[in-house]
Amino acid sequence: MRKYVIMGVQGSGKGTQAAMLCDDLDLVHINVGGIFRWHVKNHTKLGAQVRRLVAAGELVGDDLVEDVVRERLQQHDWNYGFVIDGFPRNRRQAEFFLESYDIDGVINLDLPDAEVERRVLARRLCSGCGLDYNLIAHRPAVPDVCDVCGSPLVTRPDDNPEALAVRLREYHDKTKPVIEIFERKEFVATIDATRGVEEIHAEICARFGLVPADDQAAR
Ligand SMILES: [Zn+2]
Numbered sequence: 001m002r003k004y005v006i007m008g009v010q011g012s013g014k015g016t017q018a019a020m021l022c023d024d025l026d027l028v029h030i031n032v033g034g035i036f037r038w039h040v041k042n043h044t045k046l047g048a049q050v051r052r053l054v055a056a057g058e059l060v061g062d063d064l065v066e067d068v069v070r071e072r073l074q075q076h077d078w079n080y081g082f083v084i085d086g087f088p089r090n091r092r093q094a095e096f097f098l099e100s101y102d103i104d105g106v107i108n109l110d111l112p113d114a115e116v117e118r119r120v121l122a123r124r125l126c127s128g129c130g131l132d133y134n135l136i137a138h139r140p141a142v143p144d145v146c147d148v149c150g151s152p153l154v155t156r157p158d159d160n161p162e163a164l165a166v167r168l169r170e171y172h173d174k175t176k177p178v179i180e181i182f183e184r185k186e187f188v189a190t191i192d193a194t195r196g197v198e199e200i201h202a203e204i205c206a207r208f209g210l211v212p213a214d215d216q217a218a219r
């Protein structure tokens with residue numbers, strides 16, 4: 001049984017790394033933001049609660065987030081363990097989590113703000129079909145035009161330097177105390193996330209002494 005927390009600012013490749021680790025080790029990827037989005041989309045009671053809070057300009061409280069995490073983990077579909085993503089987001093959530101679960105390690109994907117900015121500001125979105133582009137990694141064949149449907153590419157309204165600076169500041173303010181709490185109790189592996197996807201994955205495995213399933217099969 002392996003239980004990991006993965007942390008990283010947007011653009012750090014957190015979702016990709018969580019998915020690779022889960023794939024390798026048969027772990028379940030628990031994406032807390034995704035669970036909330038699912039509830040909103042499917043109009044559950046919880047989704048209605050979240051909608052009301054958001055409409056009133058309020059944040060989803062710690063109690064609600066903790067209930068969602070507890071309920072998700074009680075499903076016990078994670079025979080070999082899990083990688084949790086998007087939680088804990090502050091000191092109180094971290095303390096709740098450590099009281100309730102034994103965590104084997106925390107993966108902290110570290111990306112300098114300047115690199116986050118470079119990656120996030122390179123994102124584009126097709127105004128027609130919604131396909132994601134990235135001017136660094138996934139350029140359209142014709143500039144500013146969707147390869148699939150020919151519609152113009154646009155920038156998301158909140159992908160601008162000012163909004164990103166606010167998000168980065170919030171991320172650092174909230175995450176720092178969480179990392180400090182984990183460092184007291186658990187093994188935190190801070191990983192340089194400026195490198196390629198495979199390299200980052202290999203370092204995560206090395207730092208936690210993990211042998212990917214493919215390698216096990218090859219022995
Ligand atoms: Zn398109």
